[in-house]
Amino acid sequence: xxxxxxxxxxxxxxxxxxxxxxxxxxxxxxxxxxxxxxxxxxxxxxxxxxxxxxxxxxxxxxxxxxxxxxxxxxxxxxxxxxxxxxxxxxxxxxxxxxxxxxxxxxxxxxxxxxxxxxxxxxxxxxxxxxxxxxxxxxxxxxxxxxxxxxxxxxxxxxxxxxxxxxxxxxxxxxxxxxxxxxxxxxxxxxxxxxxxxxxxxxxxxxxxxxxxxxxxxxxxxxxxxxxxxxxxxxxxxxxxxxxxxxxxxxxxxxxxxxxxxxxxxxxxxxxxxxxxxxxxxxxxxxxxxxxxxxxxxxxxxxxxxxxxxxxxxxxxxxxxxxxxxxxxxxxxxxxxxxxxxxxxxxxxxxxxxxxxxxxxxxxxxxxxxxxxxxxxxxxxxxxxxxxxxxxxxxxxxxxxxxxxxxxxxxxxxxxxxxxxxxxxxxxxxxxxxxxxxxxxxxxxxxxxxxxxxxxxxxxxxxxxxxxxxxxxxxxxxxxxxxxxxxxxxxxxxxxxx
Numbered sequence: 001x002x003x004x005x006x007x008x009x010x011x012x013x014x015x016x017x018x019x020x021x022x023x024x025x026x027x028x029x030x031x032x033x034x035x036x037x038x039x040x041x042x043x044x045x046x047x048x049x050x051x052x053x054x055x056x057x058x059x060x061x062x063x064x065x066x067x068x069x070x071x072x073x074x075x076x077x078x079x080x081x082x083x084x085x086x087x088x089x090x091x092x093x094x095x096x097x098x099x100x101x102x103x104x105x106x107x108x109x110x111x112x113x114x115x116x117x118x119x120x121x122x123x124x125x126x127x128x129x130x131x132x133x134x135x136x137x138x139x140x141x142x143x144x145x146x147x148x149x150x151x152x153x154x155x156x157x158x159x160x161x162x163x164x165x166x167x168x169x170x171x172x173x174x175x176x177x178x179x180x181x182x183x184x185x186x187x188x189x190x191x192x193x194x195x196x197x198x199x200x201x202x203x204x205x206x207x208x209x210x211x212x213x214x215x216x217x218x219x220x221x222x223x224x225x226x227x228x229x230x231x232x233x234x235x236x237x238x239x240x241x242x243x244x245x246x247x248x249x250x251x252x253x254x255x256x257x258x259x260x261x262x263x264x265x266x267x268x269x270x271x272x273x274x275x276x277x278x279x280x281x282x283x284x285x286x287x288x289x290x291x292x293x294x295x296x297x298x299x300x301x302x303x304x305x306x307x308x309x310x311x312x313x314x315x316x317x318x319x320x321x322x323x324x325x326x327x328x329x330x331x332x333x334x335x336x337x338x339x340x341x342x343x344x345x346x347x348x349x350x351x352x353x354x355x356x357x358x359x360x361x362x363x364x365x366x367x368x369x370x371x372x373x374x375x376x377x378x379x380x381x382x383x384x385x386x387x388x389x390x391x392x393x394x395x396x397x398x399x400x401x402x403x404x405x406x407x408x409x410x411x412x413x414x415x416x417x418x419x420x421x422x423x424x425x426x427x428x429x430x431x432x433x434x435x436x437x438x439x440x441x442x443x444x445x446x447x448x449x450x451x452x453x454x455x456x457x458x459x460x461x462x463x464x465x466x467x468x469x470x471x472x473x474x475x476x477x478x479x480x481x482x483x484x485x486x487x488x489x490x491x492x493x494x495x496x497x
Contacts, residue, residue: 059098063158063166064179066094070465071183071213071223078212088461095154095461102157116164120417121475125160128410129153132363135403139362140369148364148459155464163472168480173437176469177230181251184223187213188258191220195261206263219457221264224255225271225447226466229278231255233440270450274443281439287423291416341380342393342454348373349392349401360404364459366392370401391459395452414471415449422474425481434481438474445470 073088087093106112116122132149139145166172191209198205207217214220234240235248259267280290348370352361361369370392374383392398399407422442426435448467457463 059101059162060166060169060172062094062098063162064172064175066091066098066158067176067179067465067469068183070180070461071187073461074212075215091461091465092151092154095158098158098162099154102162112161113165115479116161116475119475119479121414121421121471122161124410124413124417125156125471128414129156131403131406131410135359135407136363138359139365141362141365144364144368145362151459152363155458155461155468159465159468160472160475163469164476164479167473167476170481173473176473177227180466181227181231184227185251185254187220188224188254192258192261200261203263206261214462217262218264218266218455219460219462221259221262221267222270222448222451222455222457223462223466224259224262225267225274225451226444226463226470228252228255228259228271229274229440229443229447233436237436266451266454267447269454270447273450274447277446278443281423281426287420337380337382340378341382344374344378344380344383345370345391345393346397347375347378349394349397352401353397353404356404358404358406360400360402360407363402363407366398366401391456393455395456395458398456418445418471418474419449421478425474425477428482431477431481434477438477441470441473445474 070091073091076083076085076087076089129149129152132145132152136142136145136149167176187210190213195202195205195209210217210220214223231248231251235245235252237245237248240248259271277290349366351373352366352370371384392401395411396408399411403410419442422438422445425431425438426442428435431438445467448463452458458467
């Protein structure tokens with residue numbers, strides 16, 4: 001196990017304070033000059049410097065700060081819409097800093113735990129990253145692909161490779177969830193106020209209610225779905241205080257209400273199917289059987305796709321403010337614009353995959369390339385030829401077009417290995433103290449695994465950070481908490497510095 005001093009620290013002395021006051025005075029003078037020219041962005045520099053300093057003092061604390069700000073982050077294009085680049089602020093710059101510090105430390109000391117590197121999930125994750133690199137080299141748009149690779153690396157390294165170390169300290173279980181849920185609660189309140197002003201039955205108002213924190217209601221619904229199992233799991237815990245259980249129940253009601261009012265049909269489906277999986281687990285159905293059933297279902301859909309489409313075309317219920325009709329519209333592929341556009345994107349991606357089945361067109365390039373692969377009779381009123389309205393709307397079909405067959409298989413291997421790990425933790429009796437945690441985190445992950453059939457948001461910090469964080473937590477439980485009494489007590493004193 002790595003020692004507590006795995007990450008660098010800096011010592012404070014009297015000279016540091018003189019530097020601090022001197023630089024502060026210099027900043028105040030410079031900022032006055034910038035404000036006089038109506039340049040206000042310079043005013044956020046103290047916060048940025050504070051967060052950077054925090055990253056050097058305690059990487060553990062900066063990870064918690066990043067988690068809190070993730071639901072509250074805002075895209076750079078909100079401030080500079082004509083800028084050629086985009087970032088989520090403040091999370092992605094901080095993640096880049098964390099990545100740099102991590103790489104420097106590994107190069108200097110090379111003492112990253114071997115038990116993590118040998119874990120099946122890590123092997124699957126490394127293959128996933130390596131394949132993205134290979135297909136970035138062969139990409140039709142290398143600059144776009146390497147930018148995609150970089151963002152994916154800082155999510156994976158920040159919340160998987162560092163996340164496993166972060167979760168060696170059991171106190172960080174609650175720190176992680178408290179930080180994200182606290183930030184998300186602020187967004188939920190903001191969205192409900194916005195939505196309520198237009199009327200909660202107004203579906204169109206729901207789409208823009210979480211802006212500017214969430215660009216659309218579907219990613220907002222996906223995050224709500226990911227955290228619902230954790231919050232509900234806490235509400236049913238008998239070993240926490242009555243106040244905490246009451247708070248968990250209040251959060252459950254708020255998040256569940258927000259999920260319903262998000263009008264995100266994909267999020268609704270994912271939560272309902274996850275509830276069904278939970279019932280099967282309680283009936284002690286083995287993971288291998290669940291995997292077998294899932295594989296058969298997928299094969300059935302693939303082989304009978306045409307017949308399924310013909311049947312679905314009989315449904316002509318469009319999206320509606322009426323909840324029952326909105327649910328019914330999920331299967332409408334004859335007139336519902338959202339569903340038709342999603343199928344248009346999928347078909348375009350499949351055609352691109354057939355053209356380049358091994359290496360694909362390059363990670364992150366789908367939105368710039370798919371226009372030429374649309375058929376005119378499949379376009380909808382919301383179709384575009386400019387690559388400015390999202391991606392392939394699938395975590396499975398999108399990688400096929402961008403990184404070929406091994407792109408999607410590498411992602412699926414991550415899901416299989418991590419869910420096997422999570423369910424194995426849950427059935428392991430010697431981990432009785434944390435079995436419930438492994439279960440609710442696995443279920444939270446499953447909501448997005450299912451949601452990923454209809455949308456893809458792993459290019460955003462909102463979903464990527466909890467996604468990779470959940471995976472890191474499950475692997476940490478598998479490595480460091482196999483024997484709760486021996487392992488967990490041994491790591492309580494360890495804190496990342």
